[in-house]
Amino acid sequence: MKKARGVLFSSPLRRRNSTSAASALQMDSPLSSPPERYSFNPILRWNPEVEEYFSAAYGAEHFARISKALTQPSSYSCVRVNTLKSTSDAVIQKLIAILEDKRQKSNATKVEVCNDGSPLGSSIVNTIGSRELCNRQTPEESQSHYIFKCPYPGLENIVFVKGSGPHKLHYGNQPCQPMKEVIVSRKCAEAVLRGAQVYVPGVLACSAHVEKGDVVAVSVAVEQPTSDGGGGFGFTRGTVLQGSQSDPQYHERNGLYIGEGTTSLSRATMFRVSHGTAVEMTNRVYELPSFYDILEGEIFLQNLPSIVTASVLDPQEGERILDMCAAPGGKTTAIAILMRDKGEVIALDRSHNKVMDILKLAAEMDLTCIKAYKLDALKSVCRANGTINSGITDANNEELDDVTANNRSSSGFHTDDKVSIDMETCSNDASPSLTVSNGKTDEAQSNAGKRKNVFQMKNGPGRNQCTGGRAEKSKGFMPNSFDRVLLDAPCSALGLRPRLFAGEETMESLINHGKYQRRMFDQAVRLVRPGGVIVYSTCTINPGENEALVRYALDKYKCLSLVSQQPKIGGPGVIGRCDLFERKFSEEWLTESEAELVQRFDPSSSLDTIGFFIAKFVVGDKDF
Numbered sequence: 001m002k003k004a005r006g007v008l009f010s011s012p013l014r015r016r017n018s019t020s021a022a023s024a025l026q027m028d029s030p031l032s033s034p035p036e037r038y039s040f041n042p043i044l045r046w047n048p049e050v051e052e053y054f055s056a057a058y059g060a061e062h063f064a065r066i067s068k069a070l071t072q073p074s075s076y077s078c079v080r081v082n083t084l085k086s087t088s089d090a091v092i093q094k095l096i097a098i099l100e101d102k103r104q105k106s107n108a109t110k111v112e113v114c115n116d117g118s119p120l121g122s123s124i125v126n127t128i129g130s131r132e133l134c135n136r137q138t139p140e141e142s143q144s145h146y147i148f149k150c151p152y153p154g155l156e157n158i159v160f161v162k163g164s165g166p167h168k169l170h171y172g173n174q175p176c177q178p179m180k181e182v183i184v185s186r187k188c189a190e191a192v193l194r195g196a197q198v199y200v201p202g203v204l205a206c207s208a209h210v211e212k213g214d215v216v217a218v219s220v221a222v223e224q225p226t227s228d229g230g231g232g233f234g235f236t237r238g239t240v241l242q243g244s245q246s247d248p249q250y251h252e253r254n255g256l257y258i259g260e261g262t263t264s265l266s267r268a269t270m271f272r273v274s275h276g277t278a279v280e281m282t283n284r285v286y287e288l289p290s291f292y293d294i295l296e297g298e299i300f301l302q303n304l305p306s307i308v309t310a311s312v313l314d315p316q317e318g319e320r321i322l323d324m325c326a327a328p329g330g331k332t333t334a335i336a337i338l339m340r341d342k343g344e345v346i347a348l349d350r351s352h353n354k355v356m357d358i359l360k361l362a363a364e365m366d367l368t369c370i371k372a373y374k375l376d377a378l379k380s381v382c383r384a385n386g387t388i389n390s391g392i393t394d395a396n397n398e399e400l401d402d403v404t405a406n407n408r409s410s411s412g413f414h415t416d417d418k419v420s421i422d423m424e425t426c427s428n429d430a431s432p433s434l435t436v437s438n439g440k441t442d443e444a445q446s447n448a449g450k451r452k453n454v455f456q457m458k459n460g461p462g463r464n465q466c467t468g469g470r471a472e473k474s475k476g477f478m479p480n481s482f483d484r485v486l487l488d489a490p491c492s493a494l495g496l497r498p499r500l501f502a503g504e505e506t507m508e509s510l511i512n513h514g515k516y517q518r519r520m521f522d523q524a525v526r527l528v529r530p531g532g533v534i535v536y537s538t539c540t541i542n543p544g545e546n547e548a549l550v551r552y553a554l555d556k557y558k559c560l561s562l563v564s565q566q567p568k569i570g571g572p573g574v575i576g577r578c579d580l581f582e583r584k585f586s587e588e589w590l591t592e593s594e595a596e597l598v599q600r601f602d603p604s605s606s607l608d609t610i611g612f613f614i615a616k617f618v619v620g621d622k623d624f
């Protein structure tokens with residue numbers, strides 16, 4: 001388990017002593033009242049230094065609001081349509097039918113209650129969104145209010161599916177029976193809040209005598225400090241819940257109940273098997289549909305800013321594009337589709353498994369212009385003599401290994417040994433395990449070949465680009481060899497919601513993200529041709545990562561200029577900064593239509609990302 005040093009957690013004892021984000025909210029009763037046990041009212045605990053830093057940047061009260069909002073999921077899902085396979089209108093029709101079918105099936109097990117108290121079905125008493133759930137329309141009419149196309153030019157490939165919440169739930173509706181419970185991990189809970197079911201690996205503890213088909217209350221255990229200064233759950237997976245105060249994190253789970261569901265497995269099986277659905281959620285604090293297994297290849301569930309990022313890059317058919325940190329390939333595939341699969345999209349990631357994820361997604365979407373390579377993006381420039389150009393004037397850079405120029409592949413870049421993939425694993429698992437063969441053992445290769453055949457028999461040819469069983473490693477690319485470069489930089493991801501834990505970030509880690517991004521940017525500047533474009537994007541609330549990078553870039557590289565799609569609105573040209581708590585950014589930073597979009601989908605901070613940042617640079621004549 002990852003250690004989390006210097007972390008505060010959401011225990012009530014800690015809460016009383018807290019001075020900043022949480023206490024700033026105490027002026028504000030609806031957000032800060034002490035949580036009822038069976039409610040969902042989490043409070044994010046930050047490393048004190050980080051909290052101080054953000055409070056200084058935003059003001060304590062404003063940061064407290066950001067912090068609170070980070071714990072809630074957005075109130076809609078955002079789906080990108082693969083316009084090479086379908087249209088937004090066709091997807092909307094299909095989603096209406098699929099989600100209505102699901103709704104009818106799940107309504108068989110619940111009874112909703114309208115604002116006026118009349119039963120429509122469910123133990124849900126809506127606090128928000130009730131009017132929408134309860135209006136007396138035909139299913140098609142009511143669904144069409146929830147599933148609709150983005151109205152802005154250039155973004156018609158986006159379909160929104162509106163959810164609802166927070167709902168106040170009544171748990172334990174079976175009289176005379178003790179409530180049965182399941183505790184899930186924080187990551188599992190974050191996924192459930194966005195519409196997922198509870199899968200086996202996410203279950204940490206369960207009541208005794210739970211059988212398949214039982215109704216259980218689902219709560220989340222958030223990491224707790226351990227004596228060695230790290231973090232952990234403080235109990236063993238598989239612990240039996242007694243329904244008493246001796247249960248794990250009994251008090252800490254006050255206000256951390258995310259819904260109710262029906263078990264798909266008995267307690268014994270839940271802790272014996274390694275995968276599968278453990279609990280099918282029936283009532284959720286936030287209702288968002290699950291898109292698991294729905295219209296695969298035709299749609300992709302993606303955060304709105306990520307989709308906007310690809311359109312800001314504005315790739316053209318026939319161009320050569322580099323996506324430097326690409327896995328799992330959300331933006332890569334968006335770019336390829338904008339290019340109508342014509343040209344070349346090179347996608348890099350430093351992890352083997354993640355490269356295979358990119359290839360899998362590309363194959364699912366039938367995209368052939370994507371080539372994915374395993375490469376440390378900090379080493380992505382090759383000099384003309386075949387050595388890696390480390391980018392260089394940054395004091396943090398180290399000189400990197402030499403590579404020979406004679407292994408340059410036909411597409412103008414360097415490749416070395418191949419990595420073969422376990423195809424059987426690949427067919428079942430989005431994160432397949434990889435076996436490095438290095439071309440050494442025939443036996444290993446023939447086994448890989450056998451696995452490949454099994455895979456092809458199961459899935460058919462063309463199902464996955466990894467049918468060749470290889471994720472290539474690259475040794476870098478020639479300077480000035482790309483028309484456009486996307487640097488979707490590894491960042492603190494502190495803009496993503498919902499988030500139930502923030503304690504892993506320290507001042508040191510925040511500073512390191514910034515340094516890392518600068519080094520990557522140095523590579524990007526060398527790789528793009530004069531006249532080309534670099535788009536830098538992050539998903540964070542940390543100005544030390546996003547704004548600081550733009551300042552660094554403009555100070556260091558005189559050949560760069562920031563572009564705004566509409567300079568009169570875009571000010572200095574950063575075209576997409578979106579802090580959803582201060583609409584001021586919508587006028588100051590966004591284009592007109594993007595600003596409208598944010599306002600439309602952020603009436604009460606409902607956007608799927610609290611902070612994102614997109615900067616677009618045009619590269620002029622280079623003097624290096």
Ligand SMILES: C[S@@+](CC[C@H](N)C(=O)[O-])C[C@H]1O[C@@H](n2cnc3c(N)ncnc32)[C@H](O)[C@@H]1O
Pocket residue numbers: 306324325326327328329330331332348349350351354375376377378488489490491
């Ligand atoms: C923010 S995610 C990228 C998300 C992706 N652009 C998308 O839209 O689906 C960052 C990715 O960068 C990768 N990464 C981190 N450091 C890297 C490096 N030095 N070189 C290449 N990839 C790196 C991580 O493995 C991770 O998959």
